[in-house]
Amino acid sequence: MDTNLHSPARRLIELRMEHADLDALIDGASTQMPQDELMLRRLKKRRLALRDQIARLEILLEPQEPA
Numbered sequence: 001m002d003t004n005l006h007s008p009a010r011r012l013i014e015l016r017m018e019h020a021d022l023d024a025l026i027d028g029a030s031t032q033m034p035q036d037e038l039m040l041r042r043l044k045k046r047r048l049a050l051r052d053q054i055a056r057l058e059i060l061l062e063p064q065e066p067a
Helices: 007-033 035-063
Strands: none
Touching: 007 035
C-alpha cells in the first residue's frame, strides 16, 4: 500500500490538482487591485513548472505504441 501512495499515477493527480489551484489563485489575483506583479509572476512560473512535470509524467504513464 505504501507504494500506491507514491505511485506516478497518484503524483500526476496531485500535480493536476495543484495546477488547478494555481489557476484559480492566478485568476483571483489578476482581478484584485492593486496587483502584486512579482507574486503573480512567481505563481505563473510555478504553474508552468507544474505543467512540465505533468507532461513528463503523462509520457511516462502512457503505453508506448509499437512501431
